[in-house]
Amino acid sequence: MHEIIKLENVSTTYEGEKRPAIKNINLSIKKNEFVYIVGPNAAGKTTLLETINGLLTPIQGKVQVFGQDVRKDGAKIRSEIGYVPQDFMVDQNEPYTALDVVLMGMYGKIGILKRVEDKHKAKALEVMELLGIKELANRPVGKLSGGQQQKVMIARALAKEPKILLLDEPFSNLDVESKEKIPKLIYQLHEERELTTLVVTHDANQIIQNVNRIVIMNEGKIIAEKTGKKLISSLKEFWWLPHTEAVE
DSSP states (O other), X not given: OOEEEEEEEEEEOOTTOSSOSEEEXXXXXXXXXXXXXXXXXXXXXXXXXXXXXXXXXXXXXEEEETTEEHHHHHXXXXXXXXXXXXXXXXXTTOOOBHHHHHXXXXXXXXXXXXXXXXXXXXXXXXXXXXXXXXXXTTSBGGGSOHHHHHHHHHHHHHHTOOSEEEEESTTTXXXXXXXXXXXXXXXXXXXXXXXXEEEEESOGGGOBTTOSEEEEEETTEEEEEEOSTTTTGGGGGSTTSOOOOOBO
């Protein structure tokens, strides 16, 4: 497997801030890997995903995705990335339906000036059905619950048919039943579609058993990486993570 994401000595600072949110990050992700990035709040996890996605420009270092420099080819790279941000809550007066939002994820491939056809709607509805939200298709997205909106955003990312999935706290607003079902579904689609998937979480209890690797962050740095059969239980040495029981 070759590296599909590579960061070399990367530091990123938010506008107006002097202190880097991530510092001297070196990370390589191979094609078809399923990787969890865990750590406490303010560890730099979200900043890492935004840097990989080209939404933030590093003040130091080099970021390559698909072998291309994110600084130069960010828009092209993002067309192949499905991204679910952490902060996505929609205003309750937002006029778009849930189906509209899922279709927005497909605009890069449809073409923003081209007409959405029945085949595109059928594909969007198929993904929504997988996530159990097809019946919400014609409801205003702003009127949906936080958990329902989260599923809509996941459907939007998957409908894009990306090569890479970047999911930032994608299960935080889900109900108990969905927190068990959706991670398994994400992994199933990861396998079927041969994706490369990075999932950010502060709750190690959400980690599924099949994960290839766990990257542990704290205070803007990668402090450890875990692989192997017992990688879930090995997280117990990090006292600020909750007791971990992998989703089987």
